[in-house]
Amino acid sequence: MKVRNTFIIFIVSGFWHGANWTFIIWGLLNAIYFLPLLLTNNNRNNLAVVAKDKYLPTPKEFFLILITFSMTVLSWVFFRAENVEHALQYILDIFKDPQSFYTMAIYYNYRTIILLILFFIILEWFGRENQYAIEKIGLKWKWYFRWFFYSFIVFLIGMFMQTAETPFIYFQF
Amino acid sequence: MFSAVTYIIILFIWGTFMPSYLTPNLNYVKGSYGHTYTRLQDVKDYENIDILFLGSSHTYRGFDNRIFNASGLKTFNLGSSAQTPLQTITLLKRHLTRLSPKLVIYDVYPNTFMGDGVESSLDIISNEKNDLNSVKMALSVNHLKVYNTLIYAFLRDIFDWRKNFKESLVKGDDNYVKGGFVEKELAYYKTKTLLRKEIKFDSTQLDAFNECLRLLEKNKISVILVYVPIAPSNYSRYTNIREFDSVMSAHMKYFNFNEKLILNDSLHFYDPDHLNQNGVKLFNNKLIEILNEEKFNR
Structure with a gap:
């Protein structure tokens, strides 16, 4: 059942x-x-x-x-x-082509995205016990360090977000 | 407020020291393709001209100042790569009063009415000192890459340590000619099959285009709209060119040179979009002939 x-x-x-x-x-x-x-x-x-x-x-x-x-x-x-x-x-x-997994050129072409994924995996890992990954990160830091951290994340979004048009799948419905 | 200031500071440091693959949403290239930097420096030497050319790369690669000068006309070519009406209005507001042309020849290329204007905004922001008009242009284009580049460019304008930047007049097979024209080393286009394409006007671009025409009218400057020839195989791909022609004719005196000249893909063009020097000579001489007939040039 x-x-x-x-x-x-x-x-x-x-x-x-x-x-x-x-x-x-x-x-x-x-x-x-x-x-x-x-x-x-x-x-x-x-x-x-x-x-x-x-x-x-x-x-x-x-x-x-x-x-x-x-x-x-x-x-x-x-x-x-x-x-x-x-x-x-x-x-x-x-x-x-399983050989391609061992070719460094593939990783070199995607180095930016790999770096970003690693950064966000680390962030998610340290925030995994909370509802949001950054919920408790930096709560004990000085306020300006914490806000700098938040601003840096906003900056990363502003610098790396996909700006070319990609239709959101739910727009179909 | 703290976050906004921090964002700007990080953007400036990041943009200055990071390699281009780590700055995908910041595209500040001084002396980029098409000699925009040199042209926008050169324009400061001109005033009270006879003809001002406006438009995309079709303009700065299509109207040879030397041919017009030989006919006794003082001209300047203010075209820039992928220039759309949103950038044209910005450039007009900056330079029109000083240039004070008797006639404006505005190249109307369908793609410039369909594009978002991002590429050309970045080109102009990077290659000329920015002002309030740049902000208005950025707001109209409304693209993250343009905002980032504009913020960065404002800071570079303030702290620029490359004030002595000088762009080479000869870059690859491009040769900058005083007055704005860029001559390409003679090459010939090999025809390729291109996909059919429908012209769809973007309302923001159309509004900016009308604003350009109103500004010119307000300054009592005559305008003619010109569709610079493109390779016939490229021209024939457009499915609704008659509709485009009728919209343009409704605005101003309009000449579609794709219909007025018989040109050949491989003899008169170096790619599907641009005339080679043989094509430029034929086109410019025909235009001067029309200007004389219509008594536009005096």
């Missing part, structure tokens, strides 16, 4: 985003991701903050974070693709 309901919820969530198989597959994938937890009755576990009160995760925790993130991103390929064929081609292209 629990498995059936979970599948219904995720598939309906997918369908809600639009009458396209890509959204259905996105929902289906998310439901499948929950399957092992449901079958082992572990779906209400793992709700606490990861690596609570610690600076770094354990290797096991790190691996689980990586797996969860990768699976979520994989399902987003379907969410954002024009059609199923497009999504599958996109995924195939990722794995077509």
Whole structure:
């Protein structure tokens, strides 16, 4: 019953985003991701903050974070693709040339975005116990240091945000 | 207030010391493509001219001052890369009174009525001292990159340690000619198939265009609108050129030189948009002939 309901919820969530198989597959994938937890009755576990009160995760925790993130991103390929064929081609292209993962030029071309992602991952990690990442960062600092920090984040947004037109997916609805 | 001041200080330090790949939303390039810096310095030497040319790169690569000077006309070419009416009005407000032209020849290229004006705003902000007109232009364009660059440029205008900046008159195959024209080393365009395109007017650009015409009218300056020739293969891609022609004719005396001259892609152009020097000579001589016929030049 629990498995059936979970599948219904995720598939309906997918369908809600639009009458396209890509959204259905996105929902289906998310439901499948929950399957092992449901079958082992572990779906209400793992709700606490990861690596609570610690600076770094354990290797096991790190691996689980990586797996969860990768699976979520994989399902987003379907969410954002024009059609199923497009999504599958996109995924195939990722794995077509594994050599490219070891080519430094690829990372060099995306160095700015990699630096920004690292900065925001660190920020999110230290703020992971709060509702917002920067909620408690700098509360004990002098006010001008804290405000400088906030201003710097605003500056990074102003300097790096995408300014070319990219239609927001929810504008379709 | 603290955040705003901090943002500006960080922007200035970041923009000065960081490499360009870390400044995607700040584009301050002095002496950029198209000799805008030199042209906007050069314009200060001119006053009471016969003809002022306005428009995009089609203008500064299409109207050769030397050909007009040979006909006894004192001209200045105030075109700049991708210049849209939003930048034209800014430049007119700065320079029109001193230049005091008898006639303005305004190049009306459809793309300039469709664009957002970001590229040209950045070009002008980076290459001339900024004033209140720059702020008005930035507000009209309303783009983060323009705001960042304008704030940075204002600070550079104040603290500039490159006051002695001098742009080379010859850059690559471009040669700046006094009076604003840029001569390209003779090259020939090889025709390519281009996608069909519909001209869609942007209302902000159209408003700015009307403001330019009103300003010129207020100063009792005659205006003719000119569509500088583009490669025929490029011209034929537009699906509604008749509509564009009728909008332009409704404004002022308008000449579409794509219809008045028979030019060839590979003989008279170096790319789909720009005349080579052979094309420039034919076009300019035809224009002078029309100006004489219509008694516009005196």
